[in-house]
Amino acid sequence: MAKNGFSTIISLKPKDQQILFYSAVGRDKNTLKFDAKTYKARYLDEEFFREFSRCLNEYANSNPSYAGKSAFVTVILPNELVSTSSFNIPGMNKKNTMDLFNVAVEGCYANLKELKLNKLMVKQNKQYSTFCVAAIRQKLVQEIYASCAGSNMFAKTTTFEASTIGCAAASLVGKISNESCIVVDIKEAESVLTYLTKGLSIGCMTLPFGWSILKQPKPVADNMLFSHDVAELAVVNAKEKAKAKQLTMMGGDNADETQDASALDGESTLLTDAQPTVQRQTTQVVKTLPKKTPRVLPKWMQRPLPDTQEGVCYENFRIFMKYILEFIRANGRLTAIAEPSCVYINMPEEFEFLLNLANEEADENKIKFVDLGIKKEKPVIKEHLELYGGLFADQFGTLNNF
Numbered sequence: 171m172a173k174n175g176f177s178t179i180i181s182l183k184p185k186d187q188q189i190l191f192y193s194a195v196g197r198d199k200n201t202l203k204f205d206a207k208t209y210k211a212r213y214l215d216e217e218f219f220r221e222f223s224r225c226l227n228e229y230a231n232s233n234p235s236y237a238g239k240s241a242f243v244t245v246i247l248p249n250e251l252v253s254t255s256s257f258n259i260p261g262m263n264k265k266n267t268m269d270l271f272n273v274a275v276e277g278c279y280a281n282l283k284e285l286k287l288n289k290l291m292v293k294q295n296k297q298y299s300t301f302c303v304a305a306i307r308q309k310l311v312q313e314i315y316a317s318c319a320g321s322n323m324f325a326k327t328t329t330f331e332a333s334t335i336g337c338a339a340a341s342l343v344g345k346i347s348n349e350s351c352i353v354v355d356i357k358e359a360e361s362v363l364t365y366l367t368k369g370l371s372i373g374c375m376t377l378p379f380g381w382s383i384l385k386q387p388k389p390v391a392d393n394m395l396f397s398h399d400v401a402e403l404a405v406v407n408a409k410e411k412a413k414a415k416q417l418t419m420m421g422g423d424n425a426d427e428t429q430d431a432s433a434l435d436g437e438s439t440l441l442t443d444a445q446p447t448v449q450r451q452t453t454q455v456v457k458t459l460p461k462k463t464p465r466v467l468p469k470w471m472q473r474p475l476p477d478t479q480e481g482v483c484y485e486n487f488r489i490f491m492k493y494i495l496e497f498i499r500a501n502g503r504l505t506a507i508a509e510p511s512c513v514y515i516n517m518p519e520e521f522e523f524l525l526n527l528a529n530e531e532a533d534e535n536k537i538k539f540v541d542l543g544i545k546k547e548k549p550v551i552k553e554h555l556e557l558y559g560g561l562f563a564d565q566f567g568t569l570n571n572f
Contacts, residue, residue, distance in 0.1 A: 178323070179560035181246040181331070182222075184213050189225040192557035193233070202550050204557070205229065214310070219317050226321035244327045244560045245314055249362065249376050252330040252570070253279075253305045256372065256503045258298045267299055279305060286311055290569040292367065293507055300507055302372050304570045311572050329563050331556045332364040332374030333570035338559030339514060340369035340566045342544050342551075347566065350508035353542070354494060355555050356381050356517040361490065362556070363497050367508045369566035375497050377490070381517050384524075389475065389485040392492070480523065487524045495535060516542040516555055 179192040191205040207228060209221035230241070257274045259267050271289070276282055285305045293300035311328050318325040335355050340347040347369040355362045357380045365373035379395045476482050494513055498505065515525060528539040544552055551558045563571055 178243045179557050180243050191229050197561050204550050219313055223317045223320055241323050242326045243323045244563055245325050246334055246560055247330045249330050249332050249374050255303050257301045261296055261298050286572050288569050306572050327563050328572045329570050333371040333567040334556045334559030336364045336366045336371040337562040337566040338555045341562045349511050351510045352513040354515050358382050365504050373504045383486045384483050384521055392489045484527045512538045512540045514540055514542045
């Protein structure tokens with residue numbers, strides 16, 4: 171992003187049906203402006219891109235900085251639209267290493283021809299080389315660029331939310347650009363975990379809940395916050411339908427065999443009104459899950475209920491801790507690149523006391539929870555970390571720029 175010209179960051183929020191705009195003169199914090207426009211369209215279909223173009227035109231027309239001239243913009247996509255992965259390739263000469271890398275990538279992405287893929291070697295020793303990969307659908311990038319161009323905006327960079335959160339953290343807290351860590355941006359209704367090494371995002375996870383659960387008067391059951399029941403139910407019903415279809419086909423085959431056997435024996439059967447037709451029917455049982463209730467653990471597994479609001483708040487914060495620790499321990503491919511030194515948390519200042527309570531369990535957790543340390547920054551930065559990071563995408567997020 172240009173350091174002196176007028177910079178604009180555009181973030182797509184399909185789940186909220188919003189387009190967010192973030193602008194500044196270069197990277198001057200005193201000139202930062204935030205705007206949001208809503209639309210009604212399905213998820214990234216033709217209607218969406220028409221609405222997207224409309225929002226771009228409205229923003230450009232209401233902003234005198236765009237009057238009569240083209241503008242450079244950075245577009246930020248939801249994390250789920252970008253695939254990130256890593257590959258360990260046995261140490262060989264450069265040509266053989268790249269050949270093996272290409273084979274590994276082709277085996278991982280069946281639709282490789284449809285993807286725009288970036289790669290970066292992040293680690294190398296005598297035994298192997300480690301490549302990090304970021305991939306996105308080419309058609310999606312082309313449609314975004316076309317929409318921006320139609321509104322007299324030039325999309326210089328397309329990236330994703332976790333990457334720009336990392337860029338923001340590295341730019342605001344200098345030491346992050348030289349270490350490996352986890353940055354957790356906790357908003358009111360959503361949280362994003364970003365795995366960083368030297369300011370580069372190499373992995374992420376999105377949680378569909380945020381700091382609003384910390385204000386609940388009672389401990390929250392995490393299985394009530396979000397659920398895989400829909401996926402489980404889809405699998406159950408798919409199995410039932412497949413089973414029913416298989417039975418139908420088997421019944422048809424048996425009927426044909428019976429008819430063939432009768433024909434060979436020289437026998438025939440006439441169906442009359444007195445002989446009702448017998449039809450095989452297979453009923454497809456569509457299962458439904460019972461109404462969801464909080465998970466109840468045995469008493470010996472239950473923690474004592476807190477008797478203070480601060481205690482309740484910490485119990486709910488432990489839900490974040492659980493997913494953060496699981497994110498670290500379940501991603502051996504990331505920790506093999508670099509072990510995280512700590513977990514940086516960005517959340518409202520009123521919840522800062524939770525970090526001290528979390529670090530009392532540091533011996534068990536094996537990692538410390540630290541405040542990101544941007545209290546003195548303006549709310550327009552703290553509340554929109556991913557948008558602010560878009561101003562630095564060309565500095566820290568090269569792997570994740572399309």
